Amino acid sequence: MTEQQKIQIAKGIEQYKADKGVSYTQIADLCEVNKGYISHIINGNWNAVPVGDNKTSAISDKVFLRIKEKLGLETEVFETENYKDVFTALMDAKLRKEYRIIDGRTGAGKTCAVTHFSQIHPKETYLVKAANTMTARDFIAAVARTVGVPDHTNRYRMCVAIASKLSRETNPILIIDESEVLNDASLGAVKDIFDEMEFKVGFVLIGANEFVKKLKKKAESGRTPFPQLYSRFRHNPVYLNPPTYQECEMIGNSFGVTDKREIRRLYDNSSDFRDIFNALRARRNDHDLLSNAA
Numbered sequence: 001m002t003e004q005q006k007i008q009i010a011k012g013i014e015q016y017k018a019d020k021g022v023s024y025t026q027i028a029d030l031c032e033v034n035k036g037y038i039s040h041i042i043n044g045n046w047n048a049v050p051v052g053d054n055k056t057s058a059i060s061d062k063v064f065l066r067i068k069e070k071l072g073l074e075t076e077v078f079e080t081e082n083y084k085d086v087f088t089a090l091m092d093a094k095l096r097k098e099y100r101i102i103d104g105r106t107g108a109g110k111t112c113a114v115t116h117f118s119q120i121h122p123k124e125t126y127l128v129k130a131a132n133t134m135t136a137r138d139f140i141a142a143v144a145r146t147v148g149v150p151d152h153t154n155r156y157r158m159c160v161a162i163a164s165k166l167s168r169e170t171n172p173i174l175i176i177d178e179s180e181v182l183n184d185a186s187l188g189a190v191k192d193i194f195d196e197m198e199f200k201v202g203f204v205l206i207g208a209n210e211f212v213k214k215l216k217k218k219a220e221s222g223r224t225p226f227p228q229l230y231s232r233f234r235h236n237p238v239y240l241n242p243p244t245y246q247e248c249e250m251i252g253n254s255f256g257v258t259d260k261r262e263i264r265r266l267y268d269n270s271s272d273f274r275d276i277f278n279a280l281r282a283r284r285n286d287h288d289l290l291s292n293a294a
Contacts (some may be wrong), residue, residue, distance in 0.1 A: 001061040004254040009064050010041050012073035012119075019122055031070040033063050041067075077116050078254070080247045080273070082240040086113035086206075089238045093202035094121065094173040099194070101215075101233045102206045104240025107272030110206050114177055124172040131178070136185035143174070143193070159189060163196030173202035180207035180214070191225040194232055205233055212237050243273050255280040 013027060024042070028035035037059055040049050046059040067073070077083070082104065089100050090113075104110050111129075118127045126146045130139065140158045141151045149161040166172045176182070176190065194203055205211075212234070219230035243251075248267040257263060257280065270276045 001064050002254050002256065006041070006046055006064055007044075008077060009068055009073055010044065010046075012071060013038060013042055013067065015120060016071050016073075027071070031067045033066060037063055038067075072119070077112065078247070078251055080109060080243065080250075082109045082273075083113045083116075085238050085240065086110060087117055090114065090117045090173065090175065090202075090204060091121075093204050094125065094171050095202075097199055097202050099203045099233050100205075100236065100238065101212055102204065102238040102240070103210065103212045104208060105242075105272060106208050107274030108208075108240040108242075109273045110208070110240065111177055112273075114175055114206060118175070124169045125175070126166075126173065127175045127177060129177045130182050130186070132181045134182070134186060136183065136189055139182060139186040140189050143176075147174070155189065156192065159192045160196055163193055163201075167197045167200040169201075171202075173204065175204045175206065177206045178208070179205040180209060180211045187229060188225045191229045191232070194229075203233075212239075242271065243267075243276060247273075248276055251276055252280065255284060257283070 013024075016022075017024065017027060022030075024038045025035050028038045031038075037049075040046055040059060041064075046064075048056040049059055051057045086102055086109070089102055092098050093100050102110060114127060118125045126143075128139075128143050128146050134142070137155055140155050140162075143162055144151050144158045147162050147165050149158070149165050152158045152161070166174060174193075179190075182190070190205070197203075207215075215226065215230050216234070218226040245263075245267050248270065249263050251273075252258075252263045252266055257266070266276060266279055270279065
């Protein structure tokens with residue numbers, strides 16, 4: 001585990017404490033680790049824990065991994081331009097009750113950024129991940145469960161209940177990830193929910209592979225509900241970009257890769273952030289296997 005990942009876990013502990021209103025002792029109990037470890041981690045002293053006789057020891061990766069798992073923390077978060085753009089759009093939508101579309105190719109870091117946003121700002125943040133096999137009712141029911149309203153048999157009643165619940169909150173945001181897989185009836189449900197809570201709730205559709213372009217094409221066909229849906233979400237779309245060399249270098253450095261030639265090969269052989277992470281994780285796993293075999 002890298003130092004950057006440990007720093008992110010330390011920040012995650014602080015955020016979890018603030019969000020949940022719990023003590024460090026309660027966090028230690030939840031994670032089943034020594035409460036002294038939690039203190040050392042949040043103070044950045046994980047490499048120099050006193051063990052007696054004027055000696056120190058490092059907190060093992062196993063402890064960090066347990067904390068990560070128990071608290072549901074994301075540790076491979078890097079503030080790339082895509083990350084910043086997604087985070088800013090989500091925050092604007094949440095605070096200003098805006099309606100946005102975020103569009104980027106697969107592997108652009110959309111899901112990572114939105115997941116991290118929901119972890120940092122869990123209050124009144126509702127994240128739903130669409131799936132290829134969802135019917136319209138499946139989709140509406142998933143939104144209802146996420147928002148915390150009854151799962152009715154009637155789709156329209158569920159849409160009204162969702163909108164009613166969200167409209168009573170202070171800074172709610174409804175985020176639909178992987179929106180590009182929603183069928184036409186589900187997109188119609190998006191419009192129905194939107195119509196019931198217009199200008200009262202932040203609403204963000206996150207899609208991949210020219211989602212905006214495809215939605216616009218459907219709108220131009222004149223077929224309901226696409227003209228209405230597109231007109232509501234088309235303003236100020238966020239388009240995500242492939243990784244830059246500098247971003248590849250930043251991520252590579254966090255995995256211990258500092259050789260410029262290796263960074264260049266990594267960049268040249270990667271078309272997106274997923275490729276970069278997959279290559280670096282494979283490299284780390286190979287390194288661990290060799291170390292364990294030695």
